[in-house]
Amino acid sequence: MSSKLWGGRFTKSAEEWVDEFGASISFDQELVQEDIQGSLAHVTMLKQCGILPEEDADQIISGLKSLQGKAEKGELTFKVEMEDIHLNLESMLINEIGPVGGKLHTGRSRNDQVATDLHLYMRNQTNVILQLIHDLQEAILGQAKKNVETLIPGYTHLQRAQPISFAHHLMAYFWMLERDKERFSESYKRINISPLGAGALAGTTFPIDRALSAELLGFEGIYENSLDAVSDRDFAIEFMSNSATMMMHLSRFSEEIILWSSQEFQFVELDDAFSTGSSIMPQKKNPDMAELIRGKTGRVYGNLTGLLTVLKGLPLAYNKDMQEDKEGVFDTVKTIVGSLKIFAGMISTMKVKKDIMEKATRNDFSNATELADYLAAKGMPFRKAHEVVGKLVLHCVQNGCYLVDLSIEQFQEASELFDHDIFDALDPYEAVKRRNSAGGTGFAQVQLAIEKAEKLVNK
Numbered sequence: 001m002s003s004k005l006w007g008g009r010f011t012k013s014a015e016e017w018v019d020e021f022g023a024s025i026s027f028d029q030e031l032v033q034e035d036i037q038g039s040l041a042h043v044t045m046l047k048q049c050g051i052l053p054e055e056d057a058d059q060i061i062s063g064l065k066s067l068q069g070k071a072e073k074g075e076l077t078f079k080v081e082m083e084d085i086h087l088n089l090e091s092m093l094i095n096e097i098g099p100v101g102g103k104l105h106t107g108r109s110r111n112d113q114v115a116t117d118l119h120l121y122m123r124n125q126t127n128v129i130l131q132l133i134h135d136l137q138e139a140i141l142g143q144a145k146k147n148v149e150t151l152i153p154g155y156t157h158l159q160r161a162q163p164i165s166f167a168h169h170l171m172a173y174f175w176m177l178e179r180d181k182e183r184f185s186e187s188y189k190r191i192n193i194s195p196l197g198a199g200a201l202a203g204t205t206f207p208i209d210r211a212l213s214a215e216l217l218g219f220e221g222i223y224e225n226s227l228d229a230v231s232d233r234d235f236a237i238e239f240m241s242n243s244a245t246m247m248m249h250l251s252r253f254s255e256e257i258i259l260w261s262s263q264e265f266q267f268v269e270l271d272d273a274f275s276t277g278s279s280i281m282p283q284k285k286n287p288d289m290a291e292l293i294r295g296k297t298g299r300v301y302g303n304l305t306g307l308l309t310v311l312k313g314l315p316l317a318y319n320k321d322m323q324e325d326k327e328g329v330f331d332t333v334k335t336i337v338g339s340l341k342i343f344a345g346m347i348s349t350m351k352v353k354k355d356i357m358e359k360a361t362r363n364d365f366s367n368a369t370e371l372a373d374y375l376a377a378k379g380m381p382f383r384k385a386h387e388v389v390g391k392l393v394l395h396c397v398q399n400g401c402y403l404v405d406l407s408i409e410q411f412q413e414a415s416e417l418f419d420h421d422i423f424d425a426l427d428p429y430e431a432v433k434r435r436n437s438a439g440g441t442g443f444a445q446v447q448l449a450i451e452k453a454e455k456l457v458n459k
Contacts, residue, residue, distance in 0.1 A: 022320075025078045027327050028085045032071045034120040035085050038113060038196060040064050041216035043104055049209050051107060056100050063097035064104075085117070086110045107208045109200035111230040111318040116196040118326065120217065122239055123191050125333045126184055132340035133181045133246075137174050137457050139348040141450065144170045148446050151428050152267065152357045153366055162369055163361040163428040164441040166352065171449055173253050178456065180246040187238045194219035198229035201317035231317040233307065233325050240304040243332050244297075250339055251297040254290040257346070261287050266356050271349035274342065289346055293339045300335055303328035361428040365393050367403060370431045371422070378417045388415050 040061060047057035067089060070076050082088040087110075094101035144167035154164035194214035197204070203226045210222045223229035260267035270287055278284035310324045368389050375385035392414055396402055404426050411418035424430055436442035439449070 020080055022083065023080045024084045024323050024326065025080060025082065025088055027330060028114075028117075029078050029088075030326075030330050031085050031114075031117040031121055032076065032089070033068070034117040034124075035089055035113070036064055036068045036071065037120060038116045038217065039089070039104060040068075041213050042108055042196060044216055045209055045213045046106060046206075048212060049207055051206050051208065052103055056103055059097050059100050060093070060104050063093045063101060066096055067092055084110070084114075086113050107199070107204045107206035108197065109230070111200045112195045112198040112226075115198075115230055115232070116194065116217070118233075118236065118329070119191055119193070119195065119219070122235065122329070123188070125337075126188055126191060126239070129333075129336060129340070130181060130184055132337060132344070133177050133184070134457055136340055136344040136347070137177050137181075137453070139344040140170050140174045140177075141453055141457065142348055143167075143350065143352065144174070144446075144450055144453075147352055147354070148443055148450070149429075150352060150354045150357060151361045151432060153360050153364065154441070160360075160364045160366045162366050163432050165432055165443060165446045166354075166357060167450065168441040168446045171446065171453065173249065174453055176249040177246070178453075180242065180249065183242040183245065184239075187235065187242060189220065190238060191235045192218075192220045194222045195229035195232070196222075198223060198226035201227055201230055227317045231314070231322075233311055233322065236325055236329055237304070237307055237311070240300065240307060240328065240332050243336050244300050244304050247293075247297040247300045247336060247339065250343060251294045253343070254294040257290045257350075258287045258294070261290075265360075267353055267360070269351040269353065270346060271351075273349065274346040289342050293342065296335050296339060300332050303332045358428070362404070363402065365396070365403060367426045367428060367431055368393055370425045371403065374422060374425045375415060375417055380415070380417060 043052065043057050043060045043064070046052040047054055047061075052060075067076065076088075076092065078085075078088045079091075082091050090101065090104060093104060147166040147170070150166040151163050152166040152169060153160040154162045154169070194210065194217060196213045196217070197208050197210035214220075214222050223232070257268065257270070259265055261270055270285075270290070272285075274287075274289040275285045276288040278286065306328050307325055310321050314321055371389040371392065372382065372385040375388060376382045380388070392403060392406065392411075395410075396406070404423070408418070408420055408422070411422055432441055433443055436445050439445065
């Protein structure tokens with residue numbers, strides 16, 4: 001006969017290695033507090049509905065609170081033969097208070113229990129993640145406010161394109177993170193619903209009150225269909241999709257920080273706390289934390305793909321395949337929480353080398369568009385202006401000089417529309433300052449964007 005809590009119809013037990021393969025306790029013990037929280041709400045509901053005698057319910061509640069305290073102190077020992085967090089805790093409860101502990105499972109299944117645990121866990125973690133995104137946005141704002149008039153080359157195709165405000169560049173990531181925050185916030189309502197009471201798949205014959213259980217757990221409502229309640233993992237997929245998008249943003253930011261901190265760029269220097277050295281080359285200061293975040297993005301992508309693949313062919317309702325949902329969720333949470341914390345520290349302590357950045361905007365042709373705009377503003381069709389300036393750039397390339405090195409006579413030879421004020425137009429600072437279209441890199445626009453962003457993070 002099987003020794004399992006569910007082993008009544010079995011005549012023998014599985015071998016130890018089979019138990020180990022099927023068990024989830026090695027990872028779902030992460031849900032210990034959520035499982036106890038869900039059980040406390042369930043037994044409270046059973047008591048208020050008169051399904052369990054008050055004395056039994058109170059004894060179970062006392063036992064669960066005792067386990068809760070031990071869990072907080074790390075005093076619980078989990079066993080593989082008990083398979084998962086649910087059976088481990090139920091077994092512990094029975095050991096704690098006697099056979100009455102076996103009444104806890106009245107009117108529920110592990111199927112709705114684990115779904116409830118996952119909803120609670122993801123609700124808690126979503127709140128943590130929203131705060132960490134907020135913290136990173138504040139770090140970005142802190143650097144942006146100090147660098148409104150700091151110039152940096154703007155790039156397309158990783159080729160210098162036009163000079164921009166460094167604050168403007170940083171704020172692009174602020175707004176990406178704001179969209180990430182919106183996505184997590186919007187998905188919260190699909191996390192914050194209760195599957196508890198759905199049973200294995202068909203509900204229960206006991207006169208339970210699912211709305212009461214949901215209220216006790218702080219959920220906004222219940223699943224309207226018991227099959228959907230136990231088989232739905234859309235909320236987990238959405239969470240991991242949001243996480244993958246956010247990690248893509250952090251990875252792009254990491255790539256730029258890695259480039260900026262290289263000897264070739266030297267635009268920024270990362271704090272020692274977010275860098276490492278080489279075991280063989282004493283001079284090295286490597287941007288390892290940024291590289292790790294860039295690399296860990298692949299883990300989050302993989303977790304999302306993994307869960308989508310697990311679910312794609314599953315019939316309703318619960319299947320053992322769904323045990324594979326949790327490790328990817330836990331790993332995703334761990335990865336993005338760590339990445340956000342690291343990033344906030346990395347950005348807030350980053351040293352910006354303003355002089356090197358500004359020098360880079362002067363020794364190139366990123367002011368070429370200013371010449372074309374100058375001519376267009378004087379009536380020349382932009383396409384013609386583009387051609388005129390292109391020929392001037394070619395002349396400079398062939399003669400080893402830049403546009404600012406040309407004389408007024410050389411400019412006027414290219415077009416009589418050029419006047420002495422062309423040299424003001426070529427100045428990178430003036431070029432950036434003038435770009436005051438909404439959302440542009442002009443200093444006044446950047447300052448407005450910072451003020452708007454501050455209102456968002458402070459509300």
